[in-house]
Structure formats: structure tokens, C-alpha cells
Amino acid sequence: MGKLNSKFISIILFALVVIVSSEVIFEERFDDGWEKRWVKSDWKKDNNTAGEWKHTAGNWSGDANDKGIQTSEDNRFYAISSEFPEFSNKDKTLVFQFSVKHEQKLDCGGGYMKLLSGDVDQKNFGGDTPYSIMFGPDKCGDNTKKVHAILTYNGTNHLIKKEVPCETDQLTHVYTFVLRPDATYSILIDNVEKQTGSLSSDWDLLPAKKIKDPSAKKPEDWDDKKYIPDPEDTKPAGYDDIPKEIPDTDAKKPEDWDDEKSGEWTTPTIPNPEYKGVWKPKKIKNPNYKGKWKAPMIDNPDFKDDPELYVFPKLKYVGVELWQVKSGSLFDNVLVSDDPEYAKKLAEETWGKNKDAEEAAFEEAEKKRQEEESKELLAEVESDDKEEAENDDNEGDDSDNKSKFEETKEFDAAHDEL
Numbered sequence: 313m314g315k316l317n318s319k320f321i322s323i324i325l326f327a328l329v330v331i332v333s334s335e336v337i338f339e340e341r342f343d344d345g346w347e348k349r350w351v352k353s354d355w356k357k358d359n360n361t362a363g364e365w366k367h368t369a370g371n372w373s374g375d376a377n378d379k380g381i382q383t384s385e386d387n388r389f390y391a392i393s394s395e396f397p398e399f400s401n402k403d404k405t406l407v408f409q410f411s412v413k414h415e416q417k418l419d420c421g422g423g424y425m426k427l428l429s430g431d432v433d434q435k436n437f438g439g440d441t442p443y444s445i446m447f448g449p450d451k452c453g454d455n456t457k458k459v460h461a462i463l464t465y466n467g468t469n470h471l472i473k474k475e476v477p478c479e480t481d482q483l484t485h486v487y488t489f490v491l492r493p494d495a496t497y498s499i500l501i502d503n504v505e506k507q508t509g510s511l512s513s514d515w516d517l518l519p520a521k522k523i524k525d526p527s528a529k530k531p532e533d534w535d536d537k538k539y540i541p542d543p544e545d546t547k548p549a550g551y552d553d554i555p556k557e558i559p560d561t562d563a564k565k566p567e568d569w570d571d572e573k574s575g576e577w578t579t580p581t582i583p584n585p586e587y588k589g590v591w592k593p594k595k596i597k598n599p600n601y602k603g604k605w606k607a608p609m610i611d612n613p614d615f616k617d618d619p620e621l622y623v624f625p626k627l628k629y630v631g632v633e634l635w636q637v638k639s640g641s642l643f644d645n646v647l648v649s650d651d652p653e654y655a656k657k658l659a660e661e662t663w664g665k666n667k668d669a670e671e672a673a674f675e676e677a678e679k680k681r682q683e684e685e686s687k688e689l690l691a692e693v694e695s696d697d698k699e700e701a702e703n704d705d706n707e708g709d710d711s712d713n714k715s716k717f718e719e720t721k722e723f724d725a726a727h728d729e730l
């Protein structure tokens with residue numbers, strides 16, 4: 313009993329230690345004062361293509377007071393970053409999480425964030441600044457709709473080899489990247505795991521373990537012919553005597569044939585249906601077939617396992633660096649932590665709590681937008697009507713004007729029905 317008790321107590325103590333050691337390395341909810349914590353980069357400013365961030369909850373949200381930062385100008389570069397106390401994820405789980413809402417109905421653009429290491433000149437943070445992890449959604453047209461998870465190892469960026477589809481609607485979604493000390497990872501969207509696996513299988517961070525032996529050569533006597541001519545097959549007697557062409561027995565010398573002018577008439581020839589081409593022995597399966605030759609695999613001399621493959625020893629900054637054709641991407645609730653449970657709770661308390669109200673607000677905004685659009689269309693049609701009346705005497709309208717005219721007619725008809 314006493315033994316059991318002490319075991320039980322040590323389990324409780326262990327649990328306490330685990331809870332206490334859970335650490336939030338960086339958390340940003342973009343409450344007032346956020347500007348003191350973030351550095352807007354001067355990147356592209358001299359080019360007049362640096363876009364402005366707007367502190368807002370967006371055009372629709374579940375809570376108008378819960379603001380994030382949103383890209384606010386089209387065709388602009390955006391770069392902003394924040395510093396946190398240097399952190400190594402050695403022997404720890406790394407959780408990188410944030411939410412993003414593409415209000416602009418993103419056609420082509422990213423919604424990813426970066427973790428950077430070492431010393432970064434935040435005022436010059438931009439597209440060329442080396443990063444450690446780039447994570448988040450990327451959409452372009454109908455072909456690219458994926459979650460990026462790029463890890464930088466030994467100075468090279470490595471993309472995840474698995475497809476992880478991202479969300480494409482105009483609502484807030486939470487993206488979470490979890491990297492564990494056993495070199496496994498998970499990608500979650502809205503607290504649901506979308507992909508999981510190991511660093512060694514899903515990224516090519518290290519050189520291949522095995523390679524084809526570069527010194528191996530196909531042996532001279534390696535037989536890789538699947539079929540061979542049948543040595544038993546013989547040419548049938550008289551085969552070569554069959555002519556390719558034979559005289560056309562149906563042909564007759566035309567009655568008006570003039571021997572003197574056209575020469576003596578000869579019977580034309582036609583292809584001989586009996587003729588089967590040059591004789592070839594039939595093919596049989598090669599009894600000595602050894603299969604396609606492949607170089608044997610050997611240990612890659614360049615491969616060196618790295619037990620610290622998952623370690624980013626000097627994480628120190630979180631940043632967003634984007635090019636936006638159409639602006640409207642809103643980032644919020646950025647978290648760097650060592651505790652997936654904390655991340656989950658944060659997502660629930662923010663995105664989870666607000667998502668139904670946000671969806672309702674979005675539908676309301678969409679309805680309004682559509683009403684505005686049809687009002688504008690009506691105004692356009694009415695002004696066209698006026699022009700049309702003024703131009704009534706004009707005959708021979710070009711086709712552009714005609715189609716406009718027809719549109720007007722259709723619209724009027726539809727309108728009359730109401």
C-alpha cells in the first residue's frame with residue numbers, strides 16, 4: 313500500500329512538473345499596444361510598393377473588438393515582425409499557430425507566417441531574409457490550394473512532400489504546426505489534424521540513406537530481353553516464292569488503246585493477298601530473361617543521420633512577409649509555445665468562440681454586397697436607357713452598343729416581372 317502511494321504521489325508530482333514547464337514563448341492577440349511589439353519593415357518602401365497594415369476586426373467578425381492586422385492595399389508587399397526571447401525546441405515540442413482570414417476572396421496569394429532565427433534586422437525584414445520555418449495556407453487559381461510547411465535545414469528550404477489542402481473561404485481559420493522531439497509533426501486546421509508523419513519521411517532534409525551504387529555496371533551476360541525469336545520456328549517451304557504483286561486478272565485492255573502512241577498494253581498488277589511480308593520467326597518468352605537490370609543500392613557515403621533534425625536552436629522572431637495582389641488577409645492570435653494543449657485552448661477561446669457569429673456576419677455582409685451590386689447595375693442600366701433614347705435616331709449601331717441595348721431590354725423585362 314505504502315509503495316503504491318509513493319508511486320501515485322510521484323506520478324502526481326511528475327504531472328505537476330509537466331504542467332508547470334508548459335511555456336508560452338510568444339503570444340499576440342493584437343490588442344491595443346501591439347504596434348510597440350511589432351516592427352514594420354521598410355522593405356519595398358523606396359519602391360512605393362510597401363503596403364499598410366490595418367488594425368481591424370475586418371468587414372465581418374464574431375467580435376468587432378477582437379482585432380488583428382489586415383493587409384489594406386492591393387499590389388503591395390507586406391513585411392512585419394516581432395521579437396521574442398530566443399528559444400530552442402531541443403527536447404521540446406514546438407507549436408506555431410495563428411489564424412488568418414482572407415476577406416478578399418483570395419484568387420492568388422499566401423497567408424503564411426515565418427519563424428526566424430538568430431539576429432534579424434527587423435527594419436529590413438523582407439522576402440530575402442532567411443527563415444527557419446514558413447507555415448500556412450497558399451492559394452493560386454484552382455491548382456494551388458495548400459498548406460506550406462517549409463523547413464530550413466543546413467541553409468536550404470525544404471517543402472513538405474505531402475499535399476495538405478488549405479481552406480479557401482472568406483472566414484477565419486486557425487493553422488497549427490506541431491513539431492515534436494521524436495521528429496514527428498502534425499498540421500492542424502481549426503484544431504483538426506490534417507496531416508501527420510515524420511520529418512524524415514515527409515521532407516528530404518537529409519541526403520538519401522541509400523543510393524544506387526554508382527560504380528555498378530550491367531554485367532555483359534545480363535539478359536534483359538523479355539522476348540526472343542523462336543529458334544524452333546522455321547520458314548515454310550516456298551514462302552519466299554510468293555510474289556508481292558500479282559497481275560490483275562480483271563483488267564482488260566481498253567478498246568481505244570493505241571499501241572503506237574502508248575506502247576504495248578501490259579496487264580496492271582495488284583497487291584497479292586497471299587503475300588505476308590518478309591518472314592520472321594515468331595517470338596517466345598526468353599527463358600534466360602533476368603529482368604531489367606538495376607544498380608544495387610548501397611549506403612550513401614554522404615548520409616549522416618542527425619538526431620537533432622527537428623531542432624531550431626535560436627528561434628527569435630515571428631513575421632509575415634507577403635506579396636498581395638488583392639489585399640484583405642487578416643492575421644490574428646499568433647502563438648509560439650511548447651504545449652499543443654494550450655494552443656488548442658487558445659484556438660477554442662478565440663476562433664472557436666467567434667466562428668458562428670462570424671459566419672452569420674459574413675452572410676449578412678454578402679447579402680448587403682449583392683444588394684449594392686444590383687442597385688449599381690440598375691443605375692447603370694437607367695443611365696444607358698437615357699443614352700439609348702438620345703441616340704434613338706441613329707441607325708447601324710455597332711454590335712457592342714447592340715449587346716448593351718439587349719442587356720437593357722432583358723433587365724427591363726426581368727424588372728417588369730417583379
Ligand SMILES: *[C@@H]1O[C@H](CO)[C@@H](O)[C@H](O)[C@H]1NC(C)=O
Nearest residue numbers: 356358359360361362389635
Ligand atoms: C519595384 O518593384 C517592382 C516589383 O518587384 C519591380 O518590378 C520594380 O523594378 C521595382 N522598382 C524599383 C525602382 O526598384
Ligand SMILES: *[C@@H]1O[C@H](CO)[C@@H](O)[C@H](O)[C@H]1NC(C)=O
Nearest residue numbers: 370371415416417639640641
Ligand atoms: C470592406 O468593406 C469596405 C467598405 O464597404 C470595402 O471598400 C472593402 O473592399 C471591404 N474589404 C474587403 C476585403 O472585402
Ligand SMILES: *[C@@H]1O[C@H](CO)[C@@H](O)[C@H](O)[C@H]1NC(C)=O
Nearest residue numbers: 466467517518519614616618
Ligand atoms: C550542408 O550543406 C553543405 C553545402 O551545401 C553540404 O556540403 C553538406 O554536406 C550539408 N550537410 C548536411 C548535414 O546536409
Ligand SMILES: *[C@@H]1O[C@H](CO)[C@@H](O)[C@H](O)[C@H]1NC(C)=O
Nearest residue numbers: 703706707708709710712713
Ligand atoms: C457605340 O459605342 C461606342 C463606344 O462605346 C461609341 O463611341 C459610339 O458612339 C456608340 N454608337 C452609338 C450609335 O451609340
